[in-house]
């Protein structure tokens with residue numbers, strides 16, 4: 001290890017120790033945290049099942065950076081490259097449209113066998129897998145409705161897809177020895193003001209009830225539901241709103257997914273975590289970065305990312321929270337996007353773990369808000385970067401921006417050679 005990295009770490013350890021923080025213990029804990037890295041950043045949410053179908057569901061990728069993956073092997077190759085630059089062992093989050101099969105298979109007919117190659121690869125790499133039914137980019141979702149559709153045959157198709165998805169999740173969990181989180185997000189909603197806000201929600205509830213009634217082993221598969229405020233084309237009304245899913249998750253013992261881009265622009269999910277976890281057992285996060293809308297920008301070290309990490313650490317919620325990422329930026333190198341967003345998320349957790357929480361809590365309880373504020377501010381310039389560098393070095397991944405050279409070489413050698 002570079003001597004300056006080690007020296008920096010030794011100095012940082014001393015400073016944090018003065019606040020009672022055992023930095024070595026923090027790093028051991030950090031290494032246990034798995035981030036669920038979303039496969040869809042790698043190919044602009046295109047998938048492999050319906051290559052001619054463009055992205056729908058009110059979400060959008062902008063940018064045409066060259067080299068995006070167009071086969072499952074390419075996507076895995078790119079993920080391997082990204083993972084070699086990210087410290088720790090993580091999970092990969094797949095959508096149904098990422099099935100690796102030569103068969104022309106419909107979404108409601110998907111089976112574990114269509115994902116065998118993903119499982120093989122995950123085993124080789126020591127990764128977990130998460131899953132999502134894909135309720136968009138499909139002819140049966142073209143009018144903007146899926147599980148809440150008023151046409152029974154369309155609704156049935158999506159119910160079957162939901163059941164098939166949970167079985168695939170169960171298979172992932174069983175094969176990989178760690179539960180798979182299967183997350184339900186659907187775009188259903190109206191562009192303009194509806195007359196009837198209730199009936200679609202009743203239909204969605206009935207569909208979910210039917211999907212979750214299918215026997216699936218909860219040791220291997222965890223069901224999650226994800227709300228949204230609005231999408232492109234569903235600006236006035238979204239069936240699966242926050243209140244709908246919060247209620248559904250509490251009533252039915254499901255995990256709730258909070259996506260940081262799915263609320264009003266000034267509303268933050270960091271402030272929801274402690275409340276939600278009082279009533280639901282497990283939380284799924286889609287860490288993203290909304291810029292003015294649900295734009296799914298790459299996660300940066302901004303205040304909200306830090307506040308999310310702080311809430312998870314201060315509330316001791318890491319054991320009940322599945323931390324997933326959800327961004328898709330087609331204007332930059334696809335591998336770099338994963339590396340930047342994932343490293344930032346882990347780094348934010350590290351920063352949160354390096355806070356003298358007991359000391360801060362004591363100041364707050366004693367109404368010594370001066371000390372609380374002074375510590376908050378001074379801690380901002382504590383040398384967490386030196387701890388991060390040491391963590392990367394010991395995990396065998398590049399220190400600081402050295403990873404960028406590797407991504408640039410990979411771009412030259414692999415990405416730009418793709419046709």
Ligand SMILES: C[C@H](O)[C@H](O)[C@@H](O)C(=O)CO
Nearest residue numbers: 040059132185259286326
């Ligand atoms: C592709 C994802 O499932 C999707 O981004 C969803 O999670 C979402 O956040 C939609 O806005």
Ligand SMILES: [Mn+2]
Nearest residue numbers: 226259286326
């Ligand atoms: Mn999401």
